[in-house]
Amino acid sequence: MRDIIIIGSGPAGFTAAIYAARAELKPLLIASSVEIGGELMNTTEVENYPGFPEGIMGPDLMAKFQAQAERFGTEVVYDDVVELELDGLVKRVKLGNGGVEEARAIIYATGSAYRKLGLPEEEVFSGHGLSWCATCDGFFFRQKTIAVVGGGDSAMEEANFLTRFADKVYVIHRRDTLKASKIMQQRTFDNEKIEFVWNAEVTAIHGESKVSGVSLRDTVTGDVRGLDLDGLFVAIGNDPRTHLVHGKLDLTPEGTIAVEGRSTRTSVAGVFAAGDVIDPTYRQAVTAAGTGATAALDAEHFLAALGNEKAAEAVLETEFAVVD
Numbered sequence: 653m654r655d656i657i658i659i660g661s662g663p664a665g666f667t668a669a670i671y672a673a674r675a676e677l678k679p680l681l682i683a684s685s686v687e688i689g690g691e692l693m694n695t696t697e698v699e700n701y702p703g704f705p706e707g708i709m710g711p712d713l714m715a716k717f718q719a720q721a722e723r724f725g726t727e728v729v730y731d732d733v734v735e736l737e738l739d740g741l742v743k744r745v746k747l748g749n750g751g752v753e754e755a756r757a758i759i760y761a762t763g764s765a766y767r768k769l770g771l772p773e774e775e776v777f778s779g780h781g782l783s784w785c786a787t788c789d790g791f792f793f794r795q796k797t798i799a800v801v802g803g804g805d806s807a808m809e810e811a812n813f814l815t816r817f818a819d820k821v822y823v824i825h826r827r828d829t830l831k832a833s834k835i836m837q838q839r840t841f842d843n844e845k846i847e848f849v850w851n852a853e854v855t856a857i858h859g860e861s862k863v864s865g866v867s868l869r870d871t872v873t874g875d876v877r878g879l880d881l882d883g884l885f886v887a888i889g890n891d892p893r894t895h896l897v898h899g900k901l902d903l904t905p906e907g908t909i910a911v912e913g914r915s916t917r918t919s920v921a922g923v924f925a926a927g928d929v930i931d932p933t934y935r936q937a938v939t940a941a942g943t944g945a946t947a948a949l950d951a952e953h954f955l956a957a958l959g960n961e962k963a964a965e966a967v968l969e970t971e972f973a974v975v976d
């Protein structure tokens with residue numbers, strides 16, 4: 653049996669692995685079979701990760717995370733976790749290949765998925781004018797014409813933020829009313845750089861090597877027209893990847909895994925969660941890495957307590973009151 657199994661190979665998972673491996677806990681990291689390296693694999697230049705003043709390509713950054721984790725003895729398995737047994741002292745992790753791994757502690761770092769428009773071009777243009785994160789990519793659109801798709805608070809927030817850089821920001825929304833709060837709506841209506849495109853659905857994204865425009869279908873008349881753009885931001889929601897722990901770990905009203913205070917302790921002793929799967933707000937590589945480090949330290953303390961039988965009993969009896 654292992655001390656720690658880490659599920660997820662994004663910034664949170666690999667940072668947890670670096671810390672756990674340096675603490676000589678010989679972690680096993682389950683990286684997934686398809687999306688190894690997490691969300692930064694879908695982007696090009698990352699300019700806001702500290703330590704890289706010239707910027708670094710997303711996949712190169714993740715290769716460095718992995719190399720650092722492996723250098724200290726992390727074992728990486730390229731498979732998906734399909735089932736989890738989290739109760740009791742021994743946690744069981746079932747893999748896609750049918751194998752079962754056991755550990756005393758689990759770090760769950762499966763990230764979250766930005767909702768997509770469902771267009772085949774999204775894969776082609778991701779990181780080439782198409783983005784899901786204004787904080788990450790707004791800087792690349794100075795004096796450009798761009799659009800944000802969505803009608804909720806985050807779409808309004810992204811649109812307003814992007815006017816710091818872009819000359820013009822369209823907000824493309826399927827209906828003629830917004831879901832966003834009244835205050836966010838007003839702030840957006842008052843922003844002179846923002847123009848609404850109502851009752852419109854993006855049906856195609858165009859461009860050679862990067863986005864140059866979209867096709868919009870009028871949801872009332874069905875008419876299709878083109879809109880020239882330098883960039884497109886999709887802000888239609890985000891889903892934490894929690895399906896494996898439904899009914900097993902407490903979740904927050906936002907759907908993220910609930911953790912106790914500033915720790916990464918979940919509602920089940922010995923199970924820790926880190927990264928975007930616990931974060932409804934910030935969702936950045938550096939914040940995910942930060943909670944990855946916290947999770948490894950929390951797991952280390954938990955394992956140290958297990959060494960003492962009495963303490964172990966007390967630890968297992970603890971049900972953390974993480975949500976109201």
Ligand SMILES: Cc1cc2nc3c(=O)[nH]c(=O)nc-3n(C[C@H](O)[C@H](O)[C@H](O)COP(=O)(O)OP(=O)(O)OC[C@H]3O[C@@H](n4cnc5c(N)ncnc54)[C@H](O)[C@@H]3O)c2cc1C
Pocket residue numbers: 659660661662663664665682683684685686687688689690691692694695697698699700701731732733734761762763764766778779783784785788789893896926927928929935936937938940
């Ligand atoms: C296009 C794009 C560009 C971005 N640009 C930036 C940027 O410039 N700067 C920045 O700071 N942030 C950026 N972000 C946000 C950043 O990528 C995330 O905040 C960060 O990756 C979250 O890290 P994480 O480890 O929590 O999750 P993720 O990176 O999402 O990693 C989760 C991992 O868990 C794995 N996983 C999920 N389910 C399973 C399972 N059942 N079994 C095994 N493995 C599983 C996934 O495959 C994945 O490898 C960007 C995001 C996107 C989508």
